[in-house]
Amino acid sequence: MDDQIDNLRALSALLSGQGYRVRKALSGKMALETVAAQLPDLILLDISMPEMDGYAVCHQLKASEETAHIPILFLSALSDLKDKLRAFEVGGADYITKPFAAEEVLARIQHQVQILQQQRSLHREIQERRQIEARLEQQNQTLKGIFQAVPDQILRLRADATILDDGGQPLTTQTLPWPISVQGQIKTALQQALTEKSVVTVEFTHPRQGECQYYEARIAAFRAQEAIVVIRDVTRRRLIELDSARKSGREQLLANITERIHQSLEVSQILSAAVEGTRRLLNVNRVLVYRFNPDWSGEVIIESVNRTDLAIQGVTIYDPCFERNWHHRYLEGRNHVVADIHQDAHLQSCYVEMLSQLQVKSLLVVPIRLQQTEVGHPLWGLFIAHHCDMPHPWDMWEQDLMQQISVQLAVALQRAQLYEVMSRRANREALLNRILDAVRESLDLTTILQRAAAEVRTAFQVDRCTVALLDFTQSDETTPGLGMMATPNGVKEVTHDPFASLDRVYVGVVTRTPRPLVIHNASLPAPRVTAPSPLPSGAPAADVRMASRPALDPPPAKPVESPAILATSLWFEGKAQGVLSVQQNQTPRHWTEDDILLIKEVADQLAVAVQQAQLYQQVQTANATLEKLANLDGLTQVANRRKFDEYLQQTWRWLRRDREPLSLILCDVDYFKRYNDCCGHLAGDDCLKQVAQAIARVAQRPNDLVARYGGEEFAIILPQTPPAGALHIAHQIQAAIAAFNLPHPDSPISDRVTVSLGVSSQIPGVTGTPAILLTHADAALYKAKHAGRDRCVTLWCKTVNPGDEQP
Incomplete structure (x- = not known):
């Protein structure tokens, strides 16, 4: 079922060439109509189809009792894990991703057909069992009439179980010619029949010519102290009943395991039900599942025993000869049947010794084989039954039962492994996504x-x-x-x-x-x-x-x-x-x-x-370095005019909010042009560098900023500094420049380099601007120069608030 006609033609040609009869549908609705017209054995279903997608078609088919049993294989180009999981959730049996390989499609279809054939075989056995039961009931009714008319053996017994003749006289001094245990059963039934005046039936077994024979004794009160006993050989009927019971138990066990496989992915529950049901049905001492490790040792992972002293669950067994002697046999699907470990000439002595330690007298081993997958080895483990009390010749029905259960267990394990692989992949992808999220965050x-x-x-x-x-x-x-x-x-x-x-x-x-x-x-x-x-x-x-x-x-x-x-x-x-x-x-x-x-x-x-x-x-x-270079004066290595303007605005807003003083010092090198003309530009550059370094050594608080404001002019921003503090720093700058005693050959006021400083301070107001502070500092510097240079002058600016006059 595919909405692409080319895909339909290709699949139809592929399957027809393998002998399959194929019907095609181009949409979900057409698919349901086709299935309703004639039930198919297998459905290949695309997901993306018009009217109804593949998920809806599968869900509707699985919801109907008439079509729920049909296996559905999804064939889609959707490869996301969620799409595959959803396919299995709605009831899909398998999932093939497009583009597909013809060999893969045929192999998966053949696998589903084999499962379907096994299911049909099981269904036929159920029908045969019901027919046998019906025939058995009919035979029982016929035999009942015949045996009532013509009994096999009729005895007349006294209350003490002495056999009497037709005249009521003892035939012999001995009582019944049966084993003591059987005599006890008949005597008990005889007393019950005489006491209750009723007919009592008792069954017993007695060996005859090396085979176990089944008998039925019907005891009816005849007189006060006598009874008539009719003994019949019911061996044939009893064997039929036992065979029917075994078949019924086998069918019920297989149905139970199959139901658990389809209902749950809990492998432990499926294995537990399998070993318990098999042990009871085979009437053996121990049934276990043995899982191989990568080194071909193995562990008993689950078992069912009828005595606690036989428990070996959790035991790890290592057979050094396994890989050489048994690996290929089990990988080919061959069973290992031993009726008596001490009489089997093919068993090595070390193997017999190991089995004896496990109290094994007889064993039946069936391999559990998985399809070749990316997870593990195809030979997953062994399904084993042990007789520990006595040797036992294994019948074919017992081997067939173990083989069928092994196949079902392999299906359960395969499904569980597939789910585990998908879960691990989902978890792995989730972890990678979490780490990628961390990278993005x-x-x-x-x-x-x-x-x-x-x-x-x-x-x-x-x-x-x-x-x-x-x-x-x-x-x-x-x-x-x-x-x-x-x-x-x-x-x-x-x-x-x-x-x-x-x-x-x-x-x-x-x-x-x-x-x-x-x-x-x-x-x-x-x-x-x-x-x-x-x-x-x-x-x-x-x-x-x-x-x-x-x-x-x-x-x-x-x-x-x-x-x-x-x-x-x-x-x-x-x-x-x-x-x-x-x-x-x-x-x-x-x-x-x-x-x-x-x-x-x-x-x-x-x-x-x-x-x-x-x-x-x-x-x-690199950006920080570039930003630093962009804000530095190339010659003096202090802040440039751009950084000064930016920092002054920023500091003004900050101190306006906190209502704290802001001071500004403008520093000018006295008669710098004469120094430059006299000493040369290189000496002038060196002079500016030394002045800048001297200022920076003084104004070194974290929030202080020293900047080159003009050619030979420097500006110092002093946040949270009152006028007295700013004046003190100005005098320190003046002293620091005097300390390095740089000669000035052409200064009219001194034989060394000096500076003039203008200081202004203000608490920034709501409507004021930094330009006010800068204007006052420039005015103070002007006064210092006109007063003779080599000095400091301070102007305190009034705080400007709404309604105040400008200074």
């Missing part, structure tokens, strides 16, 4: 590293996450710089060595390659390996699998504090910028492929974020 390196360390530790659920940048100003390129460490107690900056918890040799390995360093258990010995050489970005992980800490050359100087370490470099443009590591302190941990992929993706994003933050810091520093 801030360009501060400290903030980025803090957020990354906290998020990664939470995502991996580890004891410690460390992220540190390398200090390239040092000769050793593995020297750490800024570092953050996240623990369950929070995130803190590591001031000295962020790599203290990592061996320095490991740091050297990580920083030379983009590949993650994977250590599952650093406390175990391991073969010696050499440090990996640098590889291009995207290369597979430098993995230390299943074991262990590698003994690198040279060996670490001290033991690694954490048994499990996963570390990778922040690799950018062919070079490590830092290291990201997660560590498990107390116990080893097997890092999965998803763990390795996740930390690599996080490190890649973090490397870009760090680079951006560093570039931003460089730009900020």
Whole structure:
């Protein structure tokens, strides 16, 4: 079902060529009409269709009892994880992303067809069981009439169970010719029949020619102390009943497991129901599920036992001969059937010894095989039944039952793994998004590293996450710089060595390659390996699998504090910028492929974020330098006129708000033109520099500003300074310039360089402007010059408020 005619033609040709009969629909409405006309075995459904989308069509089909059983495979170009999850939520059996490969489509369809065939086979068995039950009931009625008319054996018994003849005389001094246990049953029933004057039926078994025979005894009171006993051989009927009961139990068990698979993704519940139901149905001592580890050891993850002394759940078993002797057999789907472990010549003595320790006398092993996926190995584990009391010849129906349940368990595990993969991918994407959000929210390196360390530790659920940048100003390129460490107690900056918890040799390995360093258990010995050489970005992980800490050359100087370490470099443009590591302190941990992929993706994003933050810091520093240069006088290195005007306006607004005084000093070098003409321009420039430095040494409070106001004129802004304080600073400036005793060969007032200073002070008013303060300072400077120069003159300006006259 697809709204694209080309897709319909391609799929129709593909499937028809494989012998499938195909019907097509171009819309959701047409699809429902087509299904209603004739129920298909399988539906290929596109999501984006006119009138009704694929989700609505699937939901409507699954809501109908008539069409709910039809498997639906979504075939869509939508590749987002949310679209796939929604497809499974509305009842989809599988999801194929366009563009598709013909082999993939055929393989997935064949898989669903196999499941459908199994379901139909199960349905046929149910129908056959019902027919058998109907026939059995009919046979029972017929047999009842026949046996009532022509019983197999009729006995006349006295109250003490002595057999009497037709005349009522004992036939023998012995009683019934049955085992003592059977005699006890008949005597009890005999007393009940005589007491209640009723007919009592009792069933018992008795071996005959090596086979167990079933008998039914009907006891009816005949006289006060006598009864008639009719004994029939009901072996055939009983065997039919037992077979029917087994089939019914098998069908019920399979239906229960199938229902749980479709209702829940809780694998533990499905496995628990499977082992418990199988043990009861097979009447064995132990049924278990054994899951393989990557090294082909395995753990009993769930079991059902009929005695507590047989419990072995949680036990890990390692068979060194498994991979050589059994791996390929189980991978091919072959069962392992042993009726008696001590009589099977194919079993090795070590295997027999291991089974004996587990109290096993007989076993049936069925492999649990998954489809080849990106998660794990196809041979997931084993489904095992044990007889622990005595040897047992396994019937074909028992093997078939175990095989069918194994298939259902594989389906459940496959679904759970698929869901787990999707969940992990969603979590990984969420973590990456959170880190990217941190990057967008801030360009501060400290903030980025803090957020990354906290998020990664939470995502991996580890004891410690460390992220540190390398200090390239040092000769050793593995020297750490800024570092953050996240623990369950929070995130803190590591001031000295962020790599203290990592061996320095490991740091050297990580920083030379983009590949993650994977250590599952650093406390175990391991073969010696050499440090990996640098590889291009995207290369597979430098993995230390299943074991262990590698003994690198040279060996670490001290033991690694954490048994499990996963570390990778922040690799950018062919070079490590830092290291990201997660560590498990107390116990080893097997890092999965998803763990390795996740930390690599996080490190890649973090490397870009760090680079951006560093570039931003460089730009900020450059901008600050440019701004400083833009506000400085190139010759004297004090503020220029532009900065003076800007700061005066800013300070005026500030002190107007706080109602505090603002003072301004204008300083002019006396007879500077004569000095310039006499000594030359270079000497003049040097004179101005020394004057500027002398003024700056005096006016050095944080809010004071010294600026070059004109050619040989300087201005000093003194916030929060009253007139007396400003005059004091002016005298200090005058003294500081006199102190360096710079000769002035052509000054009419002194043989050294002197200055004249005009000082004005004012508390800024609401309507006033800084121009008033500047005017008064200029007037004061004018007075100082006309009064003979080399002196200070002060003018106090009146505060201007609304309604006041201008000075």
